[in-house]
Amino acid sequence: MRRVAVSGIGVISPLGNSTAEVMACARAGRSGVRRLEMTFASRLAAPIAAMARIDDGHGIDVGKVRMLDRFSLFALLAANQAVQGSSGALAGIDRARVGVFVGTGMGGTHTMDDGYQTLYGEDSDRIRPFTILMGMHNAAAAWIGIEHELRGPNMTYSTACSSSTVAIGEAWMRVASGQLEVAIAGGSEAPLSPGSLKAWEALHTVATMDPEDPSSSCRPFSKNRSGMVLGEGAAMLVIEPWERAMARGAHIMGEIAGYGQSNDASHITRPSVEGQAAAMVAALQAAGIDPQEVDAINAHGTGTQANDRTETAAIRAVLGDRAGHIPISATKAMHGHLLGAAGALECVLSLLAMQHEIALPTMHLQQPDPDCDLDYVPNMARDGVAAQVMLSNSFAFGGTNAVLVLRRARRAIS
């Protein structure tokens, strides 16, 4: 297996639309969660979400934009940013050797919602002709392929909240094994349509709104946590063999060192300590890294009672005593839960945190929970954390667990 470098990163997120913006925001502990201003917000029990903001000067042709659901627009913008930042990863390459791997949990939910509004809300049969093309889950990956003329595998993964971790992991396997030379991998999600917001509310997993400070409503690992807050955005990586990135003098932002998966096979929503631990173990085995070498973790940390308690126990099960001595960050408190894009954004944040030698904070951790007794870096970033190896955890409804092992960018080991 070949070592795999991350040589390009693109982000469209509630914390900003560049790695610099995202890092500045995350480091300062600024939350992207806001009160929703849309008209429909009055029908929501908790009218809050973490929104991404994009202006009209994004550079995508208007003729193309009208064929893009919001999740595809996010994905395309993030992918373009990643390619532009990769110092020419695609220059002169056989495009059949480049793949696209995108995770999304809900696909073009805005488009489908609009269609149903026309059909049922307005009692009209005038469904827009591009509804299928905009709503389909693989639209984002397809548009990235079209934009950059990438003729290799064009793959879409939908495993709920682990979708983009799976996408990056599957891309890593193809590049590491030599099947592909370069991959664009990540995830995108735009779940803030009325139908989607209401459906999530009906599941009783979303946080109640903090009336004093809506931006602090998501409180992972805090005893008074009440659930997740939905977020939107995309994060994309350009990955390629380490030696290739080195040879062309690319700025290497980190290394994907391993990827593991497991399936709980027990309950459609209730998380399992064994399942989560199995994914972490599988990822470490794939990377050939001992659990005692793990220096930090970006937790799945949704802010639900069940996940945070379970994940704490799973981390203990894998790392033993070391679990209590490493920083564990739950950044969803700031950027919300991007569902199928969450893993990719958290992978990016992990790579940036290692580069900057800090541990990102778990914000709004107001009350210690005896069941969540690890070091979550509460409420303030920690400087001087020179982590070499991080795990990025993603656990999903359906029981589909996925974990990435990330390494800090280091120059050649020779």
Add this chain to the structure above:
Amino acid sequence: MNTTFERLRAILVKEHKLPLDRLTLDAPLESLGIDSLGTVELLWHVEDAFKIKLPSEPVDLPTLGDVVRYIDELVAGEGRAAAPADAVAPSLRAS
């Protein structure tokens, strides 16, 4: 009352973001970047604007002039008889 061509051009400017000076009667749709998929979209807007229902049979419309004639025939036809009950958007031509 605007002519059919003027109304068609208004759709193309608004929905397809095309410049007015390129919209001549002899302009091939392909040259305007309107492929088979674009034609489906255009005719969807035409249905709305002209309050007509398009038949389900595939239709070959090489130029804007052909689209104008097609619309005029349908409008005239709808004046003579109600649209067939099963009328839906035209099928996509293989491309």
